[in-house]
Amino acid sequence: MYKEVKLSEKIYYIGVNDRRTSLFENMWPLDRGISYNSFLINDDKIAIIDTVEAGFFEKWLDKVRTIIKDRPIDYIIVNHMEPDHSSAIRFITELYPDVKIVGNRKTTPMLEGYYGITKNVTEVKEGDVIELGTTSLSFHPIPMVHWPESMVCFEQSSGILFSTDAFGSYGTLDGGVFDDEMDFEYFRDEMRRYYSNIVGKYGNPVQKALSKLSALDIKLIAPAHGPLIRKNIKDVIARHDRWSKHETEKGVVIAYASMYGNTEVLAEVTARSLAENGIERIRMYDVSKTHISYIISDVFKYRGFIMASPTYSNELHPNMEALVMKLQHMGFKNHLFGVIGSYTWGGVAAKKLLEAGQNLNWELVGTPIEQKYSIKEESFNACIKLGEEMAKRLKE
Ligand SMILES: Cc1cc2nc3c(=O)[nH]c(=O)nc-3n(C[C@H](O)[C@H](O)[C@H](O)COP(=O)(O)O)c2cc1C
Ligand SMILES: [Fe+2]
Ligand SMILES: [Fe+2]
Known part of the structure; x- marks a missing residue:
């Protein structure tokens, strides 16, 4: 059972909350858990954007199937290969053997190295677009935010940026999924703890990513962890700008x-x-x-x-x-x-x-x-x- 959470007419939130893991990356305390955010576009083609940690696969699949029934998945977009987002891919390819897996040239060897996946892999580069129907995704690599293969994708008709680890936060989504549905204050500190510990080393790559993203007309930021941002977009971007410039x-x-x-x-x-x-x-x-x-x-x-x-x-x-x-x-x-x-x-x-x-x-x-x-x-x-x-x- 899954009560649909929609970002737009055809785009769904299908992420999961993890309140069991006490240490993220087996290192960082998760006082209030963490969410692995994943998204589904249900258009002429069906695309999944990022998956979840493998232990949550069944819960995740239940959401997917509630939406798409017995239609096949056409694309899995792999914005980031860190296993908190990618470890379910192997199970998906077993259930949907014809699914196309979309990454960039740095994703390909990781897909093979981690999961032995070499079939149906599509490489995209900066600015490439995949048409799904009335929706479409453009791709923008943001290397080292947080790994070399990290990339974001942008859905043009709705202005949704799927930002992977960028703009992410610790903390589960306790009912509220969007920043305007919750008490966002808690996440302000947790966003900084997440940023400073996980990507804080890569200030220059973050600056490059921010200048690249400034060309997009973003209406909603959908990161791979924590709240989806639509009310505080300017503030969240400004804070990341300051942090990546090491302004204190x-x-x-x-x-x-x-x-x-x-x-x-x-x-x-x-x-x-x-x-x-x-x-x-x-x-x-x-x-x-x-x-x-x-x-x-x-x-x-x-x-x-x-x-x-x-x-x-x-x-x-x-x-x-x-x-x-x-x-x-x-x-x-x-x-x-x-x-x-x-x-x-x-x-x-x-x-x-x-x-x-x-x-x-x-x-x-x-x-x-x-x-x-x-x-x-x-x-x-x-x-x-x-x-x-x-x-x-x-x-x-
Ligand atoms: C296990 C241990 C090892 C210590 N090693 C040194 C040392 O190598 N050199 C030194 O001058 N003092 C050493 N000390 C003494 C402490 O630096 C000193 O007692 C200090 O005032 C302790 O500060 P504290 O009261 O804030 O713990 C050691 C103390 C302990 C308990
Ligand atoms: Fe990551
Ligand atoms: Fe992550």
Whole structure:
């Protein structure tokens, strides 16, 4: 049973909600699940745009068959080969052996490599169009948003952009499918957490994709995860534009590691000083408590970033190390940073945090602080000063 959800006269939402998987890519926490969005165009020809994770195949097929009954599927459009969207393809080709599979030249070897599919594969390139009846799809590769073969397609008569992972979000579609049917606020943060962690590394490819898509008259964005956007199109595009240019806002993230509380006290003193100096948006995270994805999402948003870690076996605290490694891999830009370390016999944490910020060409604020034993007046005052200086720099 499936109650139809229509995007336009001939276009249907046939995606599924996944509230069981707790970690997306076995890594990113899904507090409120995730949706795998898939679409069906029921015209003279029948086209499916992206599929779902294989475990949801039966649910998905039920929706498809409610719409098309015993007609065959003519096309499966493969916008993206990541298995959350493509792993059901193999089952579909078994049920519909004549279905044409549409990708681009980078999709073809992946189809063969993953699923042994070589038959009925159609390669499209930029601007190619497939006519389905009164509807038609044009194709636009957007390499590295999120994989090399990623592409979007645009349905010309309705102005619907099927945007694959671009403009996607974590969170299931709990009744509301379109942004104007739901409380969209929750998704604003989740969209940034999704973007910053999944495609945040690829700012330049995202910029290229956005400039390519600006030529299209988009009435609805239908991403492969999360809400379909029709009310907030301008806002969502503007936010992705800012994110991909690494534009940051006034505010500070303080991420600290602390086993026995000494480093935490230094972080708290700094936070209080920031507040006293007029910074309202302060997000403080214990890296052993909060998953890295939430911290990364906020580091992406706010210009100021203070890292605090004890020395641990001559290295950074392992959870802090994981965070700074990830930030370096992702090449996050445009940050003012401050450094706080603590140690007992030989401090290396402050030096390593300083190097991490320098590797990313961030601007250092103040002088790195490194406390031996418990907090003393000198480091206490240095943290107050760091807060003052960071606040001053953020107001410039
Ligand atoms: C498992 C462990 C390993 C540590 N390794 C070092 C070290 O290599 N060098 C050092 O100077 N201090 C080391 N320390 C001491 C801590 O850096 C120091 O106690 C620091 O103040 C802890 O900060 P915290 O109270 O915020 O956890 C270690 C402490 C622990 C518990
Ligand atoms: Fe992906
Ligand atoms: Fe995806």
